[in-house]
Amino acid sequence: MKILVTGGTGYIGSHTCVELIKSGHEVVIVDNLYNSSITVLDAIEHITKVKPTFYQVDILDKIALNQVFLEHKFDAVIHFAGYKAVGESVSIPLTYYQNNVAGSLNLYEIMREHNVKKLVFSSSATVYGDPHTVPIKEDFPLSTTNPYGTTKLFNEMILQDLYKSDPTWSIALLRYFNPIGAHESGLIGEVPNGIPNNLLPYIAQTAVGIRDYLRVFGDDYDTVDGTGVRDYIHVVDLAQGHVKACEYVIHHESIEAFNLGTGKGYSVLQLKNAFEKASGKEVPFKIVERRPGDVATCYADPTKALELLGFKAKCDVDQMCKDSWNFQKNLK
Ligand code: NAD
Ligand code: UD1
Numbered sequence: 001m002k003i004l005v006t007g008g009t010g011y012i013g014s015h016t017c018v019e020l021i022k023s024g025h026e027v028v029i030v031d032n033l034y035n036s037s038i039t040v041l042d043a044i045e046h047i048t049k050v051k052p053t054f055y056q057v058d059i060l061d062k063i064a065l066n067q068v069f070l071e072h073k074f075d076a077v078i079h080f081a082g083y084k085a086v087g088e089s090v091s092i093p094l095t096y097y098q099n100n101v102a103g104s105l106n107l108y109e110i111m112r113e114h115n116v117k118k119l120v121f122s123s124s125a126t127v128y129g130d131p132h133t134v135p136i137k138e139d140f141p142l143s144t145t146n147p148y149g150t151t152k153l154f155n156e157m158i159l160q161d162l163y164k165s166d167p168t169w170s171i172a173l174l175r176y177f178n179p180i181g182a183h184e185s186g187l188i189g190e191v192p193n194g195i196p197n198n199l200l201p202y203i204a205q206t207a208v209g210i211r212d213y214l215r216v217f218g219d220d221y222d223t224v225d226g227t228g229v230r231d232y233i234h235v236v237d238l239a240q241g242h243v244k245a246c247e248y249v250i251h252h253e254s255i256e257a258f259n260l261g262t263g264k265g266y267s268v269l270q271l272k273n274a275f276e277k278a279s280g281k282e283v284p285f286k287i288v289e290r291r292p293g294d295v296a297t298c299y300a301d302p303t304k305a306l307e308l309l310g311f312k313a314k315c316d317v318d319q320m321c322k323d324s325w326n327f328q329k330n331l332k
Helices: 011-022 039-048 062-071 086-091 093-113 147-165 199-207 235-251 268-279 303-309 317-328
Strands: 002-006 026-031 053-056 076-079 118-124 170-176 178-180 214-217 232-234 255-260 285-288
Touching (some): 076 235, 170 235, 178 235, 178 317, 199 214, 235 303, 255 303, 268 317
Parallel strands (some): 002 076, 026 053, 076 118, 118 170, 170 255
């Protein structure tokens, strides 16, 4: 199949391109390189021996995006392109709505005009807000606590309405839990912009001495050791979930939301300990105040993805930390 990947040079997008190519699909990438580098294309080529076709196009530029659809007949689209920093979205909400909602609307309109109606959308477990119980199932109530999360929920609602208006669409809404790790080659991985907000990149930068110590946001939650618990999923597993979702939308006409997680929760200190073991480096830490907006525990019920997509995450946190470290230690 020929697949358009928006945001394909980014963290999750690049790993997904690798897995798509490995599964025999042809990949065309659209990315404006706002949060990624052109060198990722060489890394993908190094790993797969195939260089994907690339367009440096902003999805807000409807004319340029339309041109890509005129040049290729796509079987499906995987839509990653967007901004993702929660804190920044609170400071500049209009920019987030413009990029993540207006940009997506451009894409969906152009897809409709070209009769490309198979879509895999990058949503997030953030659409569950503060869940009442865990594990989280796809039919739990949806709510958000910040503009970034709202852009994901708006996209889901827009796509539900689109499907209702025309059931020949086929759409998978993939709600990721906490992606970490990197490709085993160490050639692609997450390169955070500035000071990392997320836990694993912060731990990795502390291990190499870029940060003095990890701030653990609260140790008085009702969890195994008082620190927050999350469902960490290896980015290569996540990427393979996209291949499965892509193949699913090709063969069905439906709209379905899927949790992509492992179904297991790890605390902040458990992840820190696993990283120390994998890297052989000490990660100094201090317990500080809780971070506003954080929930105590969040992990997926991954049953639906197993039953409908045949997807099950394989890697454990030790492997995730090993691969994160392998990537981080080679970063200049
Ligand atoms: P990323 O920033 O590494 O990748 C996103 C890519 O989109 C970047 O390469 C960026 O340059 C590109 N992009 C942004 N705006 C664009 C535009 N207007 N036109 C063209 N390209 C544009 O992020 P990621 O971690 O790979 O996340 C991919 C998607 O998954 C995002 O939509 C994100 O919100 C979602 N998501 C990520 C996480 C996570 O923890 N990483 C969790 C849940 C959901
Ligand atoms: C965060 C976002 C969420 C987004 C997800 C993936 C918030 C409130 N939520 O989720 O919307 O979908 O990232 O991008 O920002 N922690 C520390 N010290 C740190 C960093 C984190 O103790 O320096 C703790 C947190 O309190 C939490 C856990 O580590 O318990 C994981 O944090 P993080 O990696 O930011 O992910 P989420 O909070 O799950």
